[in-house]
Amino acid sequence: MSQASTKPKVIVFDVNETLLDLETMRRSIGDALGGKDGLTTLWFSTMLHHSLVTTVSGDYQDFGKIGVAALMMVAQNEGISITQEQAVIAIKTPLLSLPAHPDVKPGLAALKAKGYTLVSLTNSSNEGVQTQFANAGLTDFFEQRMSIEDIKVYKPDLRAYAWALKKLGIKPEDALMVAAHGWDVAGAKAAGMQTAFVARPGKALYPLAPQPDYVVKDLNELVALLE
Numbered sequence: 001m002s003q004a005s006t007k008p009k010v011i012v013f014d015v016n017e018t019l020l021d022l023e024t025m026r027r028s029i030g031d032a033l034g035g036k037d038g039l040t041t042l043w044f045s046t047m048l049h050h051s052l053v054t055t056v057s058g059d060y061q062d063f064g065k066i067g068v069a070a071l072m073m074v075a076q077n078e079g080i081s082i083t084q085e086q087a088v089i090a091i092k093t094p095l096l097s098l099p100a101h102p103d104v105k106p107g108l109a110a111l112k113a114k115g116y117t118l119v120s121l122t123n124s125s126n127e128g129v130q131t132q133f134a135n136a137g138l139t140d141f142f143e144q145r146m147s148i149e150d151i152k153v154y155k156p157d158l159r160a161y162a163w164a165l166k167k168l169g170i171k172p173e174d175a176l177m178v179a180a181h182g183w184d185v186a187g188a189k190a191a192g193m194q195t196a197f198v199a200r201p202g203k204a205l206y207p208l209a210p211q212p213d214y215v216v217k218d219l220n221e222l223v224a225l226l227e
């Protein structure tokens with residue numbers, strides 16, 4: 001890890017898993033899959049995989065719909081019977097009311113107190129993130145909420161980061177992307193941004209990508225490094 005030589009002007013946050021704790025949704029999806037909680041990781045990977053399929057093929061689909069389709073694919077492959085309605089309920093109900101990780105509110109408050117501009121950038125829908133932030137008490141920490149729904153190109157496609165940077169009116173090197181996903185920090189790094197990987201439990205960096213500027217266990221540790 002080599003820390004960036006200059007402090008960022010804007011800090012860009014991924015949302016799900018980075019800020020919000022997905023544990024309740026993992027349990028919900030595990031229940032829908034016959035109690036096989038371990039399949040939730042496969043579900044998420046399948047959803048991400050097919051979001052990129054839609055991006056490269058030019059056939060944009062809503063992230064929520066991809067999530068439902070991915071859950072039904074996993075169920076089918078595992079010989080589990082599940083209806084589309086059951087898949088929707090398993091995902092949407094817990095997703096909109098996820099709590100923030102314990103370090104998130106104090107970390108965001110400390111970064112704002114230091115004068116950093118905080119924004120979010122997610123693959124989820126605008127309406128979904130608005131609801132998530134309201135329910136988790138995160139709305140007031142952020143100056144902007146950005147969703148790839150507006151351009152229909154999913155992260156980690158480099159166009160997603162370029163669009164966000166243009167919208168913010170800043171150079172890539174002046175923005176720090178914070179995410180708990182190795183693929184997200186890899187994409188942001190390739191787009192020229194500073195990056196910080198939040199090593200939430202069960203999350204790993206992609207070994208073939210350039211190392212991020214910061215690797216931290218939570219936002220409090222990132223605050224300390226940005227002194």
